[in-house]
Amino acid sequence: MTRSWRRAAAAPLLASGFRPFYLLGALYAPLLAVGGIGAFLGIVDLAGSLGPALWHGHEMLFGFATAIVVGTLLTALPSWAGMPELRGPPLAWLTAAWLLGRIAFWAAPWLPPLAVALADLLLWPLLAAVLAPALWRVPNRLYRLLLPILLALVAANLSYHAAVLAGDVPLAQRALHAAVWTLVVLFTLKGGLLTPIFTGNALRELGRGEQARFLMPLEALALLLLLGLAVADLAGAPATATGALAAACALVHGVRVARWRGWRVADQPLLPAMHLGFAWLLIALMLKAAADLGSPVPQAAWLHAFTVGALGMMMLGLMTRVSLRHTGRALAAPAPMRAAAVAMFIAAALRLATTVHGLGPWAMTLAALLWAAAFVVYLVRFGAVLVAPSLPRA
Numbered sequence: 001m002t003r004s005w006r007r008a009a010a011a012p013l014l015a016s017g018f019r020p021f022y023l024l025g026a027l028y029a030p031l032l033a034v035g036g037i038g039a040f041l042g043i044v045d046l047a048g049s050l051g052p053a054l055w056h057g058h059e060m061l062f063g064f065a066t067a068i069v070v071g072t073l074l075t076a077l078p079s080w081a082g083m084p085e086l087r088g089p090p091l092a093w094l095t096a097a098w099l100l101g102r103i104a105f106w107a108a109p110w111l112p113p114l115a116v117a118l119a120d121l122l123l124w125p126l127l128a129a130v131l132a133p134a135l136w137r138v139p140n141r142l143y144r145l146l147l148p149i150l151l152a153l154v155a156a157n158l159s160y161h162a163a164v165l166a167g168d169v170p171l172a173q174r175a176l177h178a179a180v181w182t183l184v185v186l187f188t189l190k191g192g193l194l195t196p197i198f199t200g201n202a203l204r205e206l207g208r209g210e211q212a213r214f215l216m217p218l219e220a221l222a223l224l225l226l227l228g229l230a231v232a233d234l235a236g237a238p239a240t241a242t243g244a245l246a247a248a249c250a251l252v253h254g255v256r257v258a259r260w261r262g263w264r265v266a267d268q269p270l271l272p273a274m275h276l277g278f279a280w281l282l283i284a285l286m287l288k289a290a291a292d293l294g295s296p297v298p299q300a301a302w303l304h305a306f307t308v309g310a311l312g313m314m315m316l317g318l319m320t321r322v323s324l325r326h327t328g329r330a331l332a333a334p335a336p337m338r339a340a341a342v343a344m345f346i347a348a349a350l351r352l353a354t355t356v357h358g359l360g361p362w363a364m365t366l367a368a369l370l371w372a373a374a375f376v377v378y379l380v381r382f383g384a385v386l387v388a389p390s391l392p393r394a
Contacts, residue, residue, distance in 0.1 A: 012389045015087050017074020018322050019386045020095040025067030026319075026379040028102065032056075032064055033372035035106070037365055050164055050172055055105070057176045060307065062120065062157055063102055065183065068315050070094070070127060073146070075322055076190070081143045083134040090130065097122040117161035124154045145189060152182040174234060177303075181230035184306060187281065188226060188253070191314055192219075195274045196260045198321075202268050203261070212259040222256050225249045229288075243292030246302075250285035257282065269333035273317030273341045280309030280348060301355045308371060309348030316341050316374060323382045328391030340377035347371040 013019050036059075039052035074094075078085040086094070104111060104119035128150040135143055156179040163172035200211020229245040262275030284305035291297045320337050324330065347370035354363040 011387075013387050014089075014091045014095075015390070016326055017086055017091060018071040018319075018326060020091065021067045021071030021074070021098070022319055022323065023379075023383060023386045024095070024098065025064055025071065026375045026383070028064050028067060029375035030372040032059055033368040037368055040361070040364075050167070050169055054169070054172050054176065055108070058160060059102075059105055061176060061179045061183070062153075062160075063105065065307075065311060065315075066123065066153075067098060068319065069183070069186065070098070070123070072190075072318055072322065073127075073131075075326060076194070077131070077134075077143070080193075081135070081138045081140065083131075083138060086130065094123065094126060094130070097126055113161075113164050117165065121154075121157060121161060124150060124157060128154060146186075149182055149186050149189075153179060156182060178230075178234055180303060180307065181234065183311065184281070184284075185223070185226060185230065187277075187306075187310060187314065188222065191274065191277065192222075192256065194318070195262075195271075195278065198274065199260050199262060199265055199271060202265045202271060206265075206268075208264050209261065212261065215259075218252070218256055218259075222249075222252050225252055233288075239292040239294075243289050243294075246285050246289035246292060250282055250289060253278075253285065254282055270317055270321045270331060273313045273320075273344075276341075276345065277310045277312075277314030277317065280305055280313060283352075284310060298355055301352060304351045304355050305348065308351045308367070309345075312344045312348060312371060312374070313341065316344055316378065319378060319382075323385055326390070327385055327388075329385075334381055336377050336381050340374040343370045343377070344374040347374070 013023070036052070036056045039055065074086050074091070077083045101120035101123060104116045108116045128147070131150065132147055135146055138144070156175050159175035159178065160172050163169070163175055196212050196214075203209045203211065225245065225248050229242060229249050232242045232245055257275075257278045260275070262271070262278075265271045266275075284302045287297055287305055288299075288302040291299050291302065316337065320333060321331060324332070347367045350359075350363055350370065351367040353359055354367060
């Protein structure tokens with residue numbers, strides 16, 4: 001290892017997983033929004049072989065969302081599961097794998113599809129190979145549930161690229177839907193662990209009560225219903241069956257979320273965004289039920305409620321909390337990030353209204369710009385923090 005490589009590997013940017021991946025994810029959000037708008041309007045050619053909608057869907061999931069999810073996992077698992085933290089050269093290689101995939105996708109019109117696939121397929125298998133041995137040694141076996149989630153994302157991305165190589169649009173759509181359902185499961189598992197714990201901590205500090213008691217039967221039922229809905233939807237089960245499962249999911253997850261009493265910490269920093277993320281999840285499940293049970297609601301409505309509303313709000317909340325907590329700063333929501341959360345909420349509502357009521361390209365464009373603006377605000381506020389050494393902790 002050369003001296004310059006050692007210096008680069010020891011840089012603050014590679015001291016923790018959230019630093020490079022949050023930075024790159026926040027940088028990628030506006031690029032993805034502008035590129036996606038340009039592709040939909042026919043201004044630029046970023047479509048590859050299967051059209052701009054699938055290009056946009058893949059990069060939202062396996063480009064942008066992947067960066068934030070990987071950064072969060074690599075930071076949360078050492079803190080919560082006691083695993084060694086990934087830093088230095090191994091973290092640099094994972095970051096390079098993400099970058100290689102993005103470069104390949106933007107150059108897809110000029111590259112062979114197989115080259116794009118090989119470049120893009122590197123990250124999740126590498127991550128699974130890095131995390132699997134450590135997760136298997138963690139005393140709490142519940143953390144092993146991450147392994148099938150990681151493998152499901154590997155399989156979804158592999159299926160997508162197989163569809164591109166075969167020119168099979170329906171298969172590519174199913175692959176992206178499988179990735180969305182996998183993220184829904186990850187969202188409910190990990191977000192459903194962190195949100196009530198953070199809420200309970202705030203309730204105790206404020207003298208407003210205790211954390212909701214963990215009920216394994218309720219958690220297991222919520223997970224099983226969600227898995228059943230995902231499998232039924234991907235398998236093409238009758239709409240009445242998936243609609244009933246979605247309604248049951250909305251009911252059970254509604255009970256689960258209500259037990260956390262998020263309204264009691266609505267005046268506290270950082271927590272409202274996480275609870276609003278779960279509110280959007282419930283909206284997504286109800287929209288899925290309505291669409292499948294005969295309502296004129298489009299199927300895309302629940303997808304946008306989850307990807308823009310639920311994921312967007314939760315990402316902003318967690319990115320802010322992690323960036324403050326893991327760089328030695330106080331957990332106080334900066335005013336710009338409160339504005340970013342408002343922009344994200346409006347973006348989700350506008351994107352949903354565009355899908356349901358057909359408001360037109362202007363509304364979709366405005367929603368995309370508001371979504372991107374929320375992450376630009378994060379970048380302006382925390383970009384320098386991510387590349388600087390952490391402050392000493394009290």
